[in-house]
Amino acid sequence: MSVKRQRATGRTAGGRTTGARAARTRVAGALAAAACAAALLPGTAWAAGDGGGYAFEDGAQPVQGAVSHLDAEQLRPGKTYRDTIKKDGKLYYRVDLDAKQNAYVSVVAVPKTGGKVAYGDGIKVSMRDGSNNRCGSQEADFGSAEFARPITAYADRTIDPDSSTCREQGAYYVLVERDSAKESDPADWELEIRFRTEPGLTKAGPTALPSNWPSATPAPPTGGPQRRDGGAGFGAATSLKQGEWRTDIRPGQTLIYRVPVDWGQQLFVRAELGSSPASDEYLSHALALSLENQVLGHVSRDTMTYSGDPATMALQPERPVAYENRFSGNYSTSAVRFAGWYYVSATLSPAVAKEYGDKPLPLTLRVNLTGQPKDGPAYDGPAGSFAVTDDDRDAAASGQSGPQAARSDTMKVVGVAGIGAGGVLLLGLGAWWLLARRSTA
Structure with missing residues (x-):
């Protein structure tokens, strides 16, 4: 009889309520889930670099430039990549273009902090079509300010109505070249590479x-x-x-x-x-x-x-x-x-x-x-x-910054995320209170 009563009322020999315990367990799980949901909401905190070095873009994908254009890895529009280039090195990358869009591949060259650079040290970025016609190029160097720092250059394929070259759909190749004086630091330079397209x-x-x-x-x-x-x-x-x-x-x-x-x-x-x-x-x-x-x-x-x-x-x-x-x-x-x-x-x-x-x-x-x-x-x-x-x-x-603005845009999209998180927590607390009342009753 006592056993049946314990099962019916949910009470153990120690006087504790297994139903209440289960309820509290369920509520604790709900509260934990609510806390996790709140933690996953977009925030505004963002830790910048300490200024001692270059902060590469989050999510930049590794890529390996080739010594021959026929072995070049393909870059995707809208993506950012990371690579390294040796002293006096040459690296090829491939981009597939249509016949309408203008295209840009930019390179940020990041020498070792404190490394020695000379006047003419720098990079050259050029884009070429399948027939090796040069579409666009740019050079960047350290100039008279001979100290290591990030420098940028880009190559472009611009649809020019007065030109017949570099207008066809197909594979194009981006060549990145590094020039360094004999006395310059021979250490590798890191590269941050971006591929962007502009509508026609x-x-x-x-x-x-x-x-x-x-x-x-x-x-x-x-x-x-x-x-x-x-x-x-x-x-x-x-x-x-x-x-x-x-x-x-x-x-x-x-x-x-x-x-x-x-x-x-x-x-x-x-x-x-x-x-x-x-x-x-x-x-x-x-x-x-x-x-x-x-x-x-x-x-x-x-x-x-x-x-x-x-x-x-x-x-x-x-x-x-x-x-x-x-x-x-x-x-x-x-x-x-x-x-x-x-x-x-x-x-x-x-x-x-x-x-x-x-x-x-x-x-x-x-x-x-x-x-x-x-x-x-x-x-x-x-x-x-x-x-x-x-x-x-x-x-x-x-x-x-860009990442902060992106998170802010996400907050605008969800709109009620903050209220929703608070609502989830309040609902969890309300459920706990009701279950506790029910268990007591």
Whole structure:
């Protein structure tokens, strides 16, 4: 009889309720699941690189360049890859193109931090069709600022209505070449490789550049500096809008920012290094400033001298962003060929540490955007990243990096994720309370 009663009431010999225990177990599982669900919701925390080295894009896939184009691995549109290149090395990659889209393969070359580089050291990236006709190429080197830092170059296949080459559908080959002086560091350089495609046009647009364009530098932005620290890689670049932006930069460190530049707009960038009481030694090329377009094609660069007093520099003005710029023979003009994110990188020479110590120096970037945004070209498909969106402007205002902005977009899509997580927890607690009441009863 007692056994039957125990089974009927669910009570054990010790007086504990097995039904309540099971209920609590179920609730604990539900609460654990709710906690896990909340933990998996998109967040806003993101850890940037420590500035001591380059931060490669998350999810970049390994690829191995070939010494012969016939053995080249295929790159996929929209993907980012990683590889290494030896001193004076040559590597081939393959891309399959249609007869409509423009195509771009960019390479970020990342030498070993602190490694020795010479004036002409650098990379050359070229794209060729199956008949070995060169479609487009670009070279990048360290110039007079002979210290190791990330440098970029790209190769393109541009559909040119006045040219019959490089227009066919089929396999194209990208050749990456490294040049290094005899006395330079022989260590391998790491490569970050991107393959991007731009939609074709529904109808041909203008190919001739206007003879006149606004080249006067605007007055610096007002309102005072705001704090915004740069990213350690192009994939982690900190977003900026027009304004005055303050950070600190250590010798040997590279900081990377991005600015959304729409069709018809011009980007102007100035940099200022703050004073240092540590020394008054004159250093040429103390700061290197570089500008890249949204597919990481190189646009322009300059360097700044420093002697302990405040020092300023400005990148040369470029034409307003326009589709027809791509048909210019000037590589800087050709590079401002589409709207999107433009990247600004600043590197402080390691030589600064010897004279001024290894502490950071104050750095201010002054960014101007002039010109009213215009309609883009008549693409025959979605513009994708070759446009500036309201979300891009929001990211620039808030300072979000690309990964942060992507997570923010995810939050917008789910909308009620935060409320949902709280709801799941409240439901779990409610279920626990009801089961506890039922067990007590």
